[in-house]
Amino acid sequence: MEEFEEFEYQPKSVKEIFIEMKNIVELMVDLAYTAILFGDKEIAEEVLDLEERMDLLNYHLMTHAVLAARNPKEAEQITSVLQMANSIEDISNAAGDLAKMVLEGVELHPVITEAIMESEEVIAKVPVSADSVIVGKTLGELDLATNTGVWIIAVKRGKRWIFAPDKDFKIKPGDILIGRGTHTSVEHLKEIARGIIRVVGDERA
Amino acid sequence: MEEFEEFEYQPKSVKEIFIEMKNIVELMVDLAYTAILFGDKEIAEEVLDLEERMDLLNYHLMTHAVLAARNPKEAEQITSVLQMANSIEDISNAAGDLAKMVLEGVELHPVITEAIMESEEVIAKVPVSADSVIVGKTLGELDLATNTGVWIIAVKRGKRWIFAPDKDFKIKPGDILIGRGTHTSVEHLKEIARGIIRVVGDERA
The missing domain is CATH 3.30.70.1450 (Regulator of K+ conductance, C-terminal domain)
Incomplete structure (x- = not known):
């Protein structure tokens, strides 16, 4: 995630996509809190870039996944992957919303940084x-x-x-x-x- | 800060509620992944119990917060707390959705546990x-x-x-x-x- 070229999509397995989504969402939440704590718009921008990357990964996961199901049991299993991916994307969107607070220059209440510092x-x-x-x-x-x-x-x-x-x-x-x-x-x-x-x-x- | 003195008359301050929400949401996400990994319904139930606790905390946060704003600047700051609380609750709901997959006995795809084990x-x-x-x-x-x-x-x-x-x-x-x-x-x-x-x-x- 260091350089922009890594944002270009490389074909990957469902598992690789899924692992990347899980790693990215954790990073996004951490970065969103960091952006808020330090009022840093550059970090907030990174969270939004990662949110875009997440959308792309979720799209590719879906196209891979629907191709993979060949019987009802596999269809149920594949659906579980899509369900979990949706939850991960919900968390990613929440992190994006936190980042947007920083980008919009909302006047933050002091308890917010205190809570991040004291949890x-x-x-x-x-x-x-x-x-x-x-x-x-x-x-x-x-x-x-x-x-x-x-x-x-x-x-x-x-x-x-x-x-x-x-x-x-x-x-x-x-x-x-x-x-x-x-x-x-x-x-x-x-x-x-x-x-x-x-x-x-x-x-x- | 004047609003803090106001909060001291309440059983819990906005800050305490907010810190508890942040701690709980992190625990919920961890427990949701744990419940999925081990297919454990008891852990999944705990996630849903925490989701209820989160709803209650968010409700108390709102009632405390709306009382605290006495001028436009304070109103904007208080709104930032509510916005952030909403994002935290979105994450909590996503964790709840993950837990429900376990409780509903959905047939999970092996890549899900592999992804949790390999991230x-x-x-x-x-x-x-x-x-x-x-x-x-x-x-x-x-x-x-x-x-x-x-x-x-x-x-x-x-x-x-x-x-x-x-x-x-x-x-x-x-x-x-x-x-x-x-x-x-x-x-x-x-x-x-x-x-x-x-x-x-x-x-x-």
């Missing part, structure tokens, strides 16, 4: 200092989701956003990681990124 | 053996979300389900934890729960 899973900006042990490592090597409990949603590098960075993404000093996790896990990652804590997980990094 | 964040059953270092510890002491990257959604103890167990929940041998995390983090927790890995996180547990 069980929170979203936080984690600036990476030059001293941190994570500098120069890839997200794949670091596996921050396992080693710190923080899921990296996006990274801001200079003026550029990288959404859903992949395992080959290498962290540079000055990067701002956007992560989702518990309060404790986010604070822990912040100390690692500041260079105060010098190990990541069981020193597996 | 970036997965859901897994983690049985706890008597040898494990986590036995006898509370979820608060263990902080598995931070120390292993696995978010505990529910626990099956004998025939009983405990949904969204809190920090005082003490793990017993034979418990089956239902966790959400990456493949790596879930496998790591499984080894801890099996008694193979003897430390949790940086031995902070």
Whole structure:
């Protein structure tokens, strides 16, 4: 999802389409909350781009699916896939609605950002200092989701956003990681990124 | 902010209601996928119970909110809370629809469980053996979300389900934890729960 060319559709199996839809919808919800929290229109735009991608995926899923049913049992199974895809698209639309609030410049009530900051899973900006042990490592090597409990949603590098960075993404000093996790896990990652804590997980990094 | 003082006269503040809605909707989506993955009607019922709770919370939010607006700026801010609450309720309804698929006994296509098992964040059953270092510890002491990257959604103890167990929940041998995390983090927790890995996180547990 880093570059625009990835938005071009490649023929895929029902399963691949379905997995992509599930991954995208989770990213969309995270990004929608992030856009609201930071009042960031660029992130909100990304959510709407992903919503379009979701529509396309759902369309392709349907065309694949209707071709696949060859008997009543298969028809019922295929229908279950379409039902679930519809629910996923409903969630995607809800995330899109949240993003539109940011794009429309609605005056947000302070409880909204407070709620995002104080719920069980929170979203936080984690600036990476030059001293941190994570500098120069890839997200794949670091596996921050396992080693710190923080899921990296996006990274801001200079003026550029990288959404859903992949395992080959290498962290540079000055990067701002956007992560989702518990309060404790986010604070822990912040100390690692500041260079105060010098190990990541069981020193597996 | 004046409206906060107003809210203090109510049993719950708009903020508290809103945080609960956000926490519940995340739990609902996780539980809906869990119910589908394991074909478990009891979990699906819990999702529908939470959907009812969500409706009630949204109703209370609205009654609180409309009382709070006393000028156009406050009205716009309050409207933003209601808009966001509606999006959260849309997600809650989508989770409810997923749960209904399980309750209606729809014949599910195998790609559905495969997709849940193979997406970036997965859901897994983690049985706890008597040898494990986590036995006898509370979820608060263990902080598995931070120390292993696995978010505990529910626990099956004998025939009983405990949904969204809190920090005082003490793990017993034979418990089956239902966790959400990456493949790596879930496998790591499984080894801890099996008694193979003897430390949790940086031995902070």
